[in-house]
Amino acid sequence: MRIGYPCFNRSIGCTAGRTFRLKSYTEERLIQTVASNLECLKKTLLYNATKGILFFRISSDLVPFASHPVCKFDWQSHFRDRFSEIGALIRAKGMRISMHPDQFTLINSIDEKIFDRSCKELLYHAEILDLMGLDTSAKIQIHAGGVYNNRDESLHRFIKRYGELDNAIARRLVVENDERYPVADCLKISREVGLPVLFDVFHHSVSNKGESIPQAFAEFTPGWDPNRDGLPMVDYSSQLPGGRPGMHARSIDERDFLSFLSLSMPYDFDLMLEIKDKEKSALKALELASHDPRLLGISS
DNA sequence: GGCAGTCAAGTACGC
DNA sequence: GCGTACTTGACTGCC
Numbered sequence: 001m002r003i004g005y006p007c008f009n010r011s012i013g014c015t016a017g018r019t020f021r022l023k024s025y026t027e028e029r030l031i032q033t034v035a036s037n038l039e040c041l042k043k044t045l046l047y048n049a050t051k052g053i054l055f056f057r058i059s060s061d062l063v064p065f066a067s068h069p070v071c072k073f074d075w076q077s078h079f080r081d082r083f084s085e086i087g088a089l090i091r092a093k094g095m096r097i098s099m100h101p102d103q104f105t106l107i108n109s110i111d112e113k114i115f116d117r118s119c120k121e122l123l124y125h126a127e128i129l130d131l132m133g134l135d136t137s138a139k140i141q142i143h144a145g146g147v148y149n150n151r152d153e154s155l156h157r158f159i160k161r162y163g164e165l166d167n168a169i170a171r172r173l174v175v176e177n178d179e180r181y182p183v184a185d186c187l188k189i190s191r192e193v194g195l196p197v198l199f200d201v202f203h204h205s206v207s208n209k210g211e212s213i214p215q216a217f218a219e220f221t222p223g224w225d226p227n228r229d230g231l232p233m234v235d236y237s238s239q240l241p242g243g244r245p246g247m248h249a250r251s252i253d254e255r256d257f258l259s260f261l262s263l264s265m266p267y268d269f270d271l272m273l274e275i276k277d278k279e280k281s282a283l284k285a286l287e288l289a290s291h292d293p294r295l296l297g298i299s300s
Numbered sequence: 301g302g303c304a305g306t307c308a309a310g311t312a313c314g315c
Numbered sequence: 316g317c318g319t320a321c322t323t324g325a326c327t328g329c330c
């Protein structure tokens with residue numbers, strides 16, 4: 001088990017996902033921003049390595065507007081060496097990487113144009129991981145998409161569209177359960193086309209078909225091929241106390257976390273903490289899990 | 301320098 | 316059909 005946090009480190013004074021407004025797009029600005037983002041990404045990964053945080057989600061804003069028509073710049077070639085250097089660092093430290101395009105990326109959209117734009121966005125994500133020389137255990141997670149007044153049809157459109165994806169994307173894609181498509185629906189997709197399900201514990205607590213945590217683990221973990229996909233990935237958060245249902249906690253809820261560790265036994269997986277205070281909770285989680293045999297398995 | 305409105309992209313829902 | 320909430324941090328214009 002590796003433990004990690006998404007996108008931003010709050011304590012090192014830089015952000016690996018700085019962006020700017022479309023209106024202020026210039027090639028110079030893009031180059032400058034990407035250079036600074038890559039520098040910060042390296043700094044973040046080095047911080048993580050020294051703290052034993054071995055799982056990290058890279059921000060989709062690493063290269064702003066990469067899939068937008070405004071971007072004609074060959075950032076891939078320009079930053080090839082920097083990407084390769086960061087990839088070498090990730091491999092040397094035994095780290096795991098994920099990426100998560102945001103809500104606008106929908107492969108099951110009824111609108112072909114949205115599907116096309118989503119493909120470009122997904123390709124951009126895959127290119128980053130490819131440029132870093134990471135194997136197919138580095139994943140890109142998306143949701144199943146919209147319902148469009150017909151769940152079955154929309155679920156099948158996902159399946160059909162998955163078959164049309166470039167292999168550079170398909171080999172890295174995983175589907176994550178959410179409020180619209182709970183884990184049972186994602187498993188239907190998974191069994192049909194063979195892409196793994198990334199289990200989101202918090203979404204599952206909000207939307208499910210009655211499966212317990214152990215049942216859910218028993219069902220989604222076999223979809224991850226150890227040689228092709230690596231360990232299963234799991235997103236974890238807990239409810240913000242007093243907040244609207246579905247809002248993420250600001251810091252880790254120790255009791256809930258320990259209970260989750262116990263409920264998820266004996267399955268091994270990599271755990272992403274989607275909690276507002278980021279690395280702070282990741283460090284706390286490492287401490288709380290310090291006697292967990294799964295964590296010792298990696299760090300020893 | 302600080303605050304508040306706005307931001308590339310979509311869906312769902314209420315009116 | 317249109318406006319708004321969803322969710323989020325950061326950019327940007329305005330004072």
